[in-house]
Amino acid sequence: MTDTPRPTRTPTAIDAIADAYVQTSARLNPIAATAMGLPGYDHLMTDFSPAGHAAVAEAARAVLAELDGAEPVDDVDRVTLSAMRERIGLELELHAADEMLGMLNNIASPVQELRDVFDLMPTDTPEAWANIAARLEALPTAAAGVIDSLRLAASRGRVAARRQVDECVRQAEELAGSDSFFTGFVRGESVEKALAAADDAAALGSRLELGAAAARSAYGDIAAFLRDELAPLAPSEDAFGRERYQLWSRYFLGAAVDLEETYAWGLAELDRIIAEQEAVAAQIAGEGATIAQAIEVLDADPERRLGSTAELQAWMQRTADAAIDALDGVHFDIPGPLHTLECRIAPTSTGAIYYTGPSDDFSRPGRMWWSVPPGEDSSFTTWREKTTVYHEGVPGHHLQVAEAVYERATLNSWRRLACWVSGHGEGWALYAERLMAQLGFLDDPGDRLGMLDGQRMRAARVVFDIGVHLGLPCPDKWGGGTWDAAKALAFLQANVNMPEGFVRFEWMRYLGWGGQAPSYKIGQRLWEAARDEAQEGARARGEELDLKAFHARALSLGSVGLDTLREALT
Template sequence: MSTNQHLSARREPTPIDAIADAHVMTVARLDPVLATEMGVAGFDHEMTDLSPAGHAARADATRSTLVALDAHAPADAVDEVTLSAMRERLGLELELDAAGENLASLNNIASPVQGLRDVFDSMPTGTVEAWENVAARLNKVPDSMAGYIESLRLAASQGHVAAVRQVREAIEQATELADPSTSFFTTYVQGPDVAAALDESASCSLVRAELERGAAAAREAYGRLTTFLREELAPQAPEADAAGRERYGLWSRYFLGATVDLEETYAWGLEELARVVAEQEAVAAQIAGPGATVEQAVAALDADPSRTLHGTDALRAWMQETSDTAIAALDGAHFDIPEPLLTLECRIAPTQNGGIYYTGPSDDFTRPGRMWWSVPPSVTTFNTWREKTTVFHEGIPGHHLQVGQAVYERATLNSWRRLACWVSGHGEGWALYAERLMADLGFMDDPGDRLGMLDGQRMRAARVVLDIGVHLGLPAPERWGGGTWDADKAWHFLLANVNMPEAFIRFELNRYLGWPGQAPSYKVGQRLWEQARDDAAAAARARGEQFDLREFHKRALALGGLPLDVLRTALV
């Protein structure tokens, strides 16, 4: 079977599909970095214009698409979902643009500071042509960076500047990328992938020279960013971390694709945290004996040599084996996994910041889905009990199945639905749902693996409390310091609830403070996914039918990425 075909009957595209497809190509042209992330070919040699004019062009294109959609009535149920989703997503993009959020984007994890570097992780590198694209894009980093600085400067003139904590984090990251001795760009153009693709011919020598020139240009661009941030933006940056209710409400809607009662969600987060801790304590007793604390159980698991891996080679091999085993066990039993998705590549990332993430397949599946582990230089041992649940989160049935299934639905869905509609609450919520599902299906009956899953759930519940509490300035429980939530209280709260090294916890705290509304989308998204499943089960019972969980998952994932309010309506 061709990877570009679907087993089901092909749906005839509609005018709304045509508008959606055209919008994807317009977005790809105006945002080549996003095109690479989506797997849309033809733009890997370009770089995104991050100037105010570039932002304005993308906003104008979004408005034009909404106008075009308004001229057509839906032809079928698929169109109805597309219209609801595009109006919600594109409408929020315009709200964020009008609020100045896009111009001012700066934080420690998901802003152009990281994006202009991270895109190179997703670029093809197996051919001479691929490295020519890399060289061309590297040499365009300075123009894109100049536009970014221009946007930050304009945003500052309008009173929109990230908190000084985020500016300092960005300075540190940009400084590292600017330094030839530590820069990713230095090692990237001198690595084994280059040697494997380029021979000693004259033409390849030219490509090597362009790669070196591009790496130098990218380093210099980050040097200019460092100077701007340190000398111009930092003095204007506010000390306060809190986003405030108006900004937070907008970002919460964007990341969830749903409107939730923030105070109710905060209270639920406290209740969920207490529930997960109680479940952890029960599992701890199974591991270390009656009355054992979670900390004692963790110590026992960390001391178990059978649960310890040494070195990144062993980590990558274990990731791959765990993923392959899960795919084989789930396919045909709990999920119907399309053939192209039976391959998931597990890799050690070229970066060293500690993140674990997934990148989706290209539109034609020539680039497979990949799970990446970014390992800090100081980390040489890894505990499998902590991370088995992570493989399920990033792989199958988590992001790899979810994202890959959407890409695969070519016969039914337009390219915007398959490639471009990523909603954090839908995507990360599904991944957390998948972790808990694997436990429910018996894949984490081992008490250590189950404690690892609960460890992750505890962190996600804690950050619902922290994120909403700090950004809305809500009262903190007496146990966590009383008074109003702030960064100091949040730090001690995380130390008590996140079983990770302090450097990781500090990075995470800074992430939550600088990216309002994103962190809760995982756990709140899981909650909304579980509510959608329970609603579907109740509806089946009301019809006198037996609820089929496998069929529910199949139907839900075939819809592609959606705002969560749209998902719940579509599943009724």
């Protein structure tokens, strides 16, 4: 187990500004504080009202003004200045465009945040459950704030597409119903254990039951508002249009890219990956075999099948632990606290697979979550998912995110805990999948086909997302004419080898969260370009790139915009 001593660094005035801004952000957004693992905020709920949004924007303007008067003393400060100005400046652009006020989609909006935060909260003590009770009690006020903000955004012409509104109605109704997550949450085994240790178990149990009822009622209010008031105002058009899309693309990448060039690259990358898949399919099922025939062979292999969520969870954990043990000290130096990665089955059933980072003190470890859709909980195939474990675990998100949290001696709390750029993070995770193939961890043809299967989906997302939201011409082989939602669904069904429920969830996600899905593959492209530039620089000096040192340097920066990353590495 590697625990290499980190260099010490005296905090600077810029670090003090960044640290203070994290505390301000935690106060204004307790949900984010919980995600960061900052103590003292778990009993509070974020204010999603127009006043709450205004307070966040005002704090952003204030910290940028402070930074304008600050002088960097070293390279760490210079990266902090670049990253904060880029991130916070873009957040203000989004506020000014009412994008934050009117945020609504099927995966990453306040409708989901109000519930998802409970997955991250401690549940092992009576005090933890008292915090949960307080947050449940605060949920109706937070829901009312969400409604007020969506109403104000609508009065200014910012309403999500009807498809997204309808999906959020469905989600809210589910959370308001008798089988709500909240009902089971306050009656689970961990509650019983905590109540047994509580001084006044009856009072706490009553608070939790009443809190769950309040949460269900709050989601009922959200569902009614969305269904009766917002849906009639919602446009049928899914496309964001160029102006909105360019803003969100910059936000998710931390870089400005030529969208038409990137779209053309996405088409070419998709063709290249399909050709690589066909070559691997021949290894699996014989010369001339199709990709579909190779998949049939793999799916029929009992050695590659898991028959329950319990088996899936155990396999995920074994695979993640083995990767950490194999990579540490050879390709990466992995600090001791990062050797703990918990693999869990999520309490939701959306189909998403995701990672949540450790708390600031690592008392809550990094976790990989698998949200299994209804009816799909009895058959999983390892050949598809080994690359997913590397993506979410090590050397993917867990190494990347938890490494930044660990860099306490160098990075301020904003750099370690608060900054997340999708193109940097998701791009690294895809880069990590390819890296594992290059290092020999996916030499099994089935596992390699699984990696390519995921890469194909990510390339298809570049084409889908830019094509639909910019209204670009659709190639004849994918339907011809101009891209729209119907062509995009057929395109996904042809290029994503996953159950229909997953494909439709992803289709809905891309339509409602423009610019996010392509950030994975575009981010990978920019990460690989940064590595290639470093390799060229090394060769110009008559050397070969020390890949282990390059990765250590890059990850030690934390998550920053991809333009900032490139500047820092060069």
